[in-house]
Amino acid sequence: MRIGIAGWFGSDNLGDELLLHALMGSARAAAPAASFVVLCPEPARVTALHGVDAIHLPTLRAKGSANRQGVVTRALRGCDLLLLGPGTVFQERSPNLPWPGTLPMFARIVAMARLAGTPVAVAGAGVREGGTVAGRRLLRVIGAGCASVGVRDARSAGYFGRSARVIGDLAYTLALPDRPAVTGDRFAVSMRPLAPAVEGPLLAALSGATGALATDGWSGAFLPMAYGRGAQGEDDAVHARALPDLADAVANPLEGGGPFGPALDDWLRRLGAHRLVLGVRLHAVLLAVAMGVPTVAIAYERKVHDAFVDLGLERYVVGTGVDAGTLHRTARAAVDDADTFAVAAKRLAEQGAVAKAFVAGVVAG
Incomplete structure (x- = not known):
């Protein structure tokens, strides 16, 4: 089984990397032979950290963006499933992200997957607050294009409609080591x-x-x-x-x-x-x-x-x-x-x- 995962990985943010690690662990528990291709901003870093295939997200304004669209299309055709998230991947704006943010790109990824015949699901993703009416409408479109929507929290679920389920943060699925003895304050x-x-x-x-x-x-x-x-x-x-x-x-x-x-x-x-x-x-x-x-x-x-x-x-x-x-x-x-x-x-x-x-x-x- 080939699983695609699209999210903000490879930027050396520990939260994002442990979420990717947790999602792949949960997927492997269900399908031990699963292989992965990760759509992300820094593919080389993801491959170095996690040992899986990775390609660039299909951004439109980056250098070589036209080639990226073709690479992503071919990758999606080879996938049995595409997962969006986890993490706060749905953002209209942030301190480092101008409007309209990531929403048009993720809507395009969903459309590309559907054209490739690949089912899409949201897995543990969240929506950053402060969005616009247009952004909320686009989130409904993204949700409608997914076979299943499992989000991090109730507020994020509200953006996608009644079909969305609150599943919590994917970090909760990590297998934790035993806590060592605590010495000193x-x-x-x-x-x-x-x-x-x-x-x-x-x-x-x-x-x-x-x-x-x-x-x-x-x-x-x-x-x-x-x-x-x-x-x-x-x-x-x-x-x-x-x-x-x-x-x-x-x-x-x-x-x-x-x-x-x-x-x-x-x-x-x-x-x-x-x-x-x-x-x-x-x-x-x-x-x-x-x-x-x-x-x-x-x-x-x-x-x-x-x-x-x-x-x-x-x-x-x-x-x-x-x-x-x-x-x-x-x-x-x-x-x-x-x-x-x-x-x-x-x-x-x-x-x-x-x-x-x-x-x-x-x-x-």
Whole structure:
């Protein structure tokens, strides 16, 4: 069986790469002999990380775009199934993406697949908020062209209509290593570049809260999540700008040259060795919870807030306008509330089973 996957992979964003890894793992569980071709911005990087075939997305404005259309068409003809996502692939605009964003391209990919006779499904994708009426209409068209639509959250499902199912984040399907023994009061901080008006006050709050934790006897480390190919201003730049006092950094699976899967397992064990995580990036906080680490999420976008509410952790998600004192108190409360996080980890695993069953059903179909 040949499966195509279209998404924002290869840009050295750890969240995107672990989602691709999780989706392929779920597909292989249903079809062990499956092979893959990934449509993405950086095919060579995807092949190096994941050991699968990869080609460029059929963008219209890039150099060699005409040739890309033909390559994608031929690839789709050789596929038994095309999966869109996972991740926030449906975007009209972002800090680095002008309108109309990715929606016309994904609508074109669906049309190309249908012409090739290849069924299409959405698998764990999300929709960035702030879209237009025209964008919402186009999302309905994309959904109508798919045999099945499984999205990350209820808000994204609303864009596609009643046929969409909420299956949760594909990261929930990852097979997790055992959590190592936790020694000492150590915390990790995940940060990402934000608009200056938002980032400045948040960095002041983070600096104040981590300083208070240090006064309490804790030691901290920075948690890198991206390395620069399409991920603007990370990771060294955001570390130096955001939290220079955190001299240590947790090794990132994207940094080495080995296979991604074992490197991800090692990263998860390193993450699980902390007693606390303060995180802006979605998959830093979700996987910390999955590993049983008390976590405070800082919701720079609604998807972070919604994910923590769905896991029953609404007390431990704060906005980007949080002050240092509140962040410190929330962090200490999280550490003292291990039972709530154990329940959330169980809920996360249950949702992962739902997502895995959805992928298995699509592959079998």
